[in-house]
Amino acid sequence: MxxxxxxxxxxxxxxxxxxxxxxxAAGGAAxxxxxxxRESVSSTQGTGxxxxxxxxxxxxxxxxxTKFTFDDLDPDSEEExxxxxxxxxxxxxxxxxxxxxxxxxxxxxxxxxEVRLWVETNCGDPGxxxxxHPNGGWTTFAALRxxxxxxxxxxxxxxxxxxxxxxxxxxxxYRLSNDAAWAASAESELTFEFVAEQCRHVPESNATQExxxxxxxxxxNCSTCDKLGTIKLQDxxxxxxxxxxxxxxxxxxxxxxxVTDAVDAVxxxxxxxxxxxxxxxxxxxxxxxxxxxxxVSMNSGxxxxxxxxxxxxxxxxxxxxxxxDGGDGSRPGITSxxxxxxxxxxxxxxxDHS
Numbered sequence: 001m002x003x004x005x006x007x008x009x010x011x012x013x014x015x016x017x018x019x020x021x022x023x024x025a026a027g028g029a030a031x032x033x034x035x036x037x038r039e040s041v042s043s044t045q046g047t048g049x050x051x052x053x054x055x056x057x058x059x060x061x062x063x064x065x066t067k068f069t070f071d072d073l074d075p076d077s078e079e080e081x082x083x084x085x086x087x088x089x090x091x092x093x094x095x096x097x098x099x100x101x102x103x104x105x106x107x108x109x110x111x112x113x114e115v116r117l118w119v120e121t122n123c124g125d126p127g128x129x130x131x132x133h134p135n136g137g138w139t140t141f142a143a144l145r146x147x148x149x150x151x152x153x154x155x156x157x158x159x160x161x162x163x164x165x166x167x168x169x170x171x172x173x174y175r176l177s178n179d180a181a182w183a184a185s186a187e188s189e190l191t192f193e194f195v196a197e198q199c200r201h202v203p204e205s206n207a208t209q210e211x212x213x214x215x216x217x218x219x220x221n222c223s224t225c226d227k228l229g230t231i232k233l234q235d236x237x238x239x240x241x242x243x244x245x246x247x248x249x250x251x252x253x254x255x256x257x258x259v260t261d262a263v264d265a266v267x268x269x270x271x272x273x274x275x276x277x278x279x280x281x282x283x284x285x286x287x288x289x290x291x292x293x294x295x296v297s298m299n300s301g302x303x304x305x306x307x308x309x310x311x312x313x314x315x316x317x318x319x320x321x322x323x324x325d326g327g328d329g330s331r332p333g334i335t336s337x338x339x340x341x342x343x344x345x346x347x348x349x350x351x352d353h354s
Contacts, residue, residue, distance in 0.1 A: 051090025
């Protein structure tokens with residue numbers, strides 16, 4: 001993460017504190033990073049005492065970084081979950097800004113997860129709540145990261161400066177709707193970086209206006225949609241959790257997330273075949289390394305599904321065409337799946353301010 005120096009006068013003493021939070025619905029190794037200990041990071045520099053300490057709940061810290069891991073997001077509950085960041089001020093009153101890193105150009109969880117960030121001057125005092133982003137309602141995780149990559153003021157400019165007598169805290173709330181169940185296994189990360197400016201001898205009229213440089217967040221570029229590879233099914237069945245390697249391509253495979261099976265009414269009432277599937281694309285076993293999918297065709301091109309905007313997974317199930325009654329039982333089984341991706345890779349990166 002790049003950290004460009006702030007250009008401030010000698011009296012505008014800064015204290016910088018970094019905190020990294022990783023929010024994802026992950027299993028396996030990712031969940032092993034989850035700790036229940038309360039940790040904090042702090043920094044003091046410059047003339048006069050200026051201290052800012054950030055304390056969080058389930059986190060690990062090291063090298064000036066605080067890391068959070070969230071797993072098992074449950075879209076069925078549609079209940080909000082929350083992480084709280086407590087700020088402690090030591091010494092002189094300060095103004096505080098924070099920024100996030102840019103989101104990746106392709107970010108399934110960032111697209112699906114609904115979030116909001118707000119601050120209380122004193123923790124537990126509902127009367128002191130102020131929305132940071134968005135201003136009312138909810139936004140997506142990716143949109144919040146992109147908006148706050150350029151930084152935002154945490155203390156209220158209308159009533160500026162946190163003092164040692166204050167007990168401010170940030171609240172990050174998030175939820176995954178039932179409509180976004182396709183993203184429940186996805187991963188994403190959030191990085192917080194804080195800077196503090198001493199208020200003593202620096203009137204609000206002379207306060208820093210832009211605490212961070214303008215970031216250059218990556219954009220999705222998909223000028224060409226090219227065939228990547230095909231899988232052919234021997235028995236018209238796909239198994240959730242199983243991976244299938246694309247023909248002629250050892251690097252890429254699809255991992256089946258969910259399926260809909262139907263009875264083959266023509267061949268055998270007991271012969272069930274997959275008619276709908278929800279999957280993600282992997283490269284060398286990693287979704288984050290895979291190019292974004294722009295189109296999926298089934299059964300030798302008899303039906304095509306555009307993925308717009310391109311993503312590394314399907315947004316819910318995609319199916320073979322049904323007959324007039326529209327039921328799953330009238331759909332033919334999936335015999336093949338052809339995946340097309342953005343030829344330029346789509347710029348699937350992020351996580352910095354470059």
